[in-house]
Amino acid sequence: MTSLPQEETGPWRTLSRGAKAALLVLAVGITCRLLGAQFDWLVGWPDALTVPMTDWVGATVGWFLSVFKPLARAFSQLLSYPMEWVGAALRSAPWPLVVGAVTAIGWLIGGLRLAALGFFGLGFVVISGYWVEGMNTLALVTVSVPLAAFLGMAIGILAFEVPRLKGAVNGLLDVMQTVPAFAYLTPLIVLFGFGPVVGLIASAIYAAPPMARNVLLGLERVDEEIREAAVMSGGTRRQQLFLIEIPAASQQIMVGFNQCLMAALSMVIIAAVIGGFEDIGWEVLLTMRKAQFGPAFLAGSVIVVFAVVIDRMSAALAEQRVAQSKRVALAIFAVGAAVALWSVLANWNPSGVAMLDGLAQTVDTGVGTFTASNGATLDAVKNTSMFYGLLPLRIGLADAVLPFTWGFKWTAVHTMVFFAVAAVIGGGLALRGQVTAGVVVVIAALFLEIGVAQAPWPLVVIGAAALGWVASGWSLVRLVVVLLGLILLSGLWERALLSLYLSGASVAACAVVGGVLGFLSATSARVWAVVRPICDMLQTIPMFVFLIPVLMFFQIGEFSAFLAICMYAVVPMIRYTRQGLISTPEDMIEAATASGAGKWQTMFEVRAPYAAPTILLGLNQTILYAFAMLVIAALIGTTGLGQSIYLALGQADVGLGVTAGAAMAILALVADRLVQGFAEERRKALGL
Numbered sequence: 001m002t003s004l005p006q007e008e009t010g011p012w013r014t015l016s017r018g019a020k021a022a023l024l025v026l027a028v029g030i031t032c033r034l035l036g037a038q039f040d041w042l043v044g045w046p047d048a049l050t051v052p053m054t055d056w057v058g059a060t061v062g063w064f065l066s067v068f069k070p071l072a073r074a075f076s077q078l079l080s081y082p083m084e085w086v087g088a089a090l091r092s093a094p095w096p097l098v099v100g101a102v103t104a105i106g107w108l109i110g111g112l113r114l115a116a117l118g119f120f121g122l123g124f125v126v127i128s129g130y131w132v133e134g135m136n137t138l139a140l141v142t143v144s145v146p147l148a149a150f151l152g153m154a155i156g157i158l159a160f161e162v163p164r165l166k167g168a169v170n171g172l173l174d175v176m177q178t179v180p181a182f183a184y185l186t187p188l189i190v191l192f193g194f195g196p197v198v199g200l201i202a203s204a205i206y207a208a209p210p211m212a213r214n215v216l217l218g219l220e221r222v223d224e225e226i227r228e229a230a231v232m233s234g235g236t237r238r239q240q241l242f243l244i245e246i247p248a249a250s251q252q253i254m255v256g257f258n259q260c261l262m263a264a265l266s267m268v269i270i271a272a273v274i275g276g277f278e279d280i281g282w283e284v285l286l287t288m289r290k291a292q293f294g295p296a297f298l299a300g301s302v303i304v305v306f307a308v309v310i311d312r313m314s315a316a317l318a319e320q321r322v323a324q325s326k327r328v329a330l331a332i333f334a335v336g337a338a339v340a341l342w343s344v345l346a347n348w349n350p351s352g353v354a355m356l357d358g359l360a361q362t363v364d365t366g367v368g369t370f371t372a373s374n375g376a377t378l379d380a381v382k383n384t385s386m387f388y389g390l391l392p393l394r395i396g397l398a399d400a401v402l403p404f405t406w407g408f409k410w411t412a413v414h415t416m417v418f419f420a421v422a423a424v425i426g427g428g429l430a431l432r433g434q435v436t437a438g439v440v441v442v443i444a445a446l447f448l449e450i451g452v453a454q455a456p457w458p459l460v461v462i463g464a465a466a467l468g469w470v471a472s473g474w475s476l477v478r479l480v481v482v483l484l485g486l487i488l489l490s491g492l493w494e495r496a497l498l499s500l501y502l503s504g505a506s507v508a509a510c511a512v513v514g515g516v517l518g519f520l521s522a523t524s525a526r527v528w529a530v531v532r533p534i535c536d537m538l539q540t541i542p543m544f545v546f547l548i549p550v551l552m553f554f555q556i557g558e559f560s561a562f563l564a565i566c567m568y569a570v571v572p573m574i575r576y577t578r579q580g581l582i583s584t585p586e587d588m589i590e591a592a593t594a595s596g597a598g599k600w601q602t603m604f605e606v607r608a609p610y611a612a613p614t615i616l617l618g619l620n621q622t623i624l625y626a627f628a629m630l631v632i633a634a635l636i637g638t639t640g641l642g643q644s645i646y647l648a649l650g651q652a653d654v655g656l657g658v659t660a661g662a663a664m665a666i667l668a669l670v671a672d673r674l675v676q677g678f679a680e681e682r683r684k685a686l687g688l
Helices: 017-035 053-092 095-110 112-128 131-161 163-178 181-192 196-220 224-232 237-248 250-266 268-275 280-289 293-317 326-346 357-373 375-395 412-431 435-450 457-472 474-490 493-523 525-540 543-554 558-582 586-594 599-636 641-651 654-685
Strands: none
Touching (some): 017 435, 017 457, 053 131, 112 131, 131 163, 131 196, 131 293, 163 196, 163 599, 181 268, 181 641, 196 250, 237 250, 357 375, 357 543, 457 654, 474 493, 493 525, 493 641, 493 654, 525 558, 543 558, 543 599, 558 599, 599 654
């Protein structure tokens, strides 16, 4: 007689999915901690199981590049012509003509406000003395953006017209957006050679994904009535697409064009690393290398001005706007042309103006004086943050707590007391019914005692897999294990942990600061009135420029890199937190008020749970921003994968550059999928 399977009973059955996963991770962590000294393979991945993936990738990519190099060099030569023509046209055009044209365009797009922005923005470029360099930068953007827009448009249309390819296209776009820009500069240099054209191609590749995503999104959102009307009119599929659907999606497509422009501009300084021609990016890079912070700040300000002008004008194209008088625009342009004629006759060269050189010198002197007089305070801030925050997180309390840093040495007794306190806190939470939270407290203590950069590989892999199981089930578990397994096999695991540590610390700081600022912005219109322009400014500043202020005050080092990453990545957390908290449906607010809930009860028990999916999406964007900035921060003293990518670029090591870039993309992709899984789970729980 066959016995029926017994239904699972006991305490294990009553545990939540999260509690089971947390207990498994804790068991693995304790095993590694107790037995790691006896069994090295429980801590570090065995060298015998490492494959020469860098060499394999280098040989494969090198063969591919050698085959296509002649064609690529011909394409590079072809692209050099429009770039030279556009650059020559912008450089030779009298500056009042360019200022007048931009001011006139600003008037047509957004009236007096954008006209003033264009006039004063380019006026600042004129008096900065960087007019020629600025025109070279605009030449790069002018040629790369149409190339990126065309590429993105083609990819978006292809994904829309062939639904079977949509998953593959989205995967490709994910890879393009998660692979650091520096990673694909190495093969581009080998393929196309040094020079501005390589920067142009890199900018186009980097700027294409946002265009593609918005084209696909815009076409998917076209109303069915419009599609049906196009079919009823008897047009061919091509006519329906180009005459009906794309115009109907134009507003969303223009949003993509705006993001495409900003992405291309953010690549300006990165492109200068491999281009080395006379543009603003090269000026910033050169002055930073010489520690001339005043000129670096001035050149960086020129890039910010370009970014703000381009962002506001291109964003206005995506909005409904009032038609402006074309006669006024023509009059503005005519005035610019008249002044241009006078400037030509007077032989006024804007490069010789340099009215702000004194300001740059003042900034340089002021920074030097400030750091000299407040050096002790700045060092105290940096050392306190490193000794009591970043260093323990990196190498663990057992190695970070020393007489030099904390005033005493960490011993086995401290370890026992530390874990005992964590166990008491975790046990207390478990007794109150919060088993998952209690176990997570002990796991966090384990990571803090060991250090993220020294964490045993089974703990990290199984921990990430457990998060994947809780978020989305076994499919995500398989993806996480396979992707992290590739990093283990490549021999880049230790560098990956260093990158994970710094990006994780930055994301945690952004989550706290951004969450608080987003919360305050949601509860107070006055706070949002102050925070909003700061967020707008931070989102328009190219990545490289964030290095300038931190270098001014804290010099090269890990703390400076941490601050730069936080400044770049905090904005999405602020915006998404605020948006989630203020978007709660009115009927839910009314129901809470009717039940007697106060303002703060409504905020924490109604608004916050409803906002969780949106806040998680903000966290997702913050993670991607942090990984993107991690490679840029390698220029000022970080270690890990970012440093490997940068070194590979200098050595033209294609294998190391591609492999390290892929490892960085894997970390970002795993984090992205985990957070998206939790966000989707919260949406389902809320019935959204």
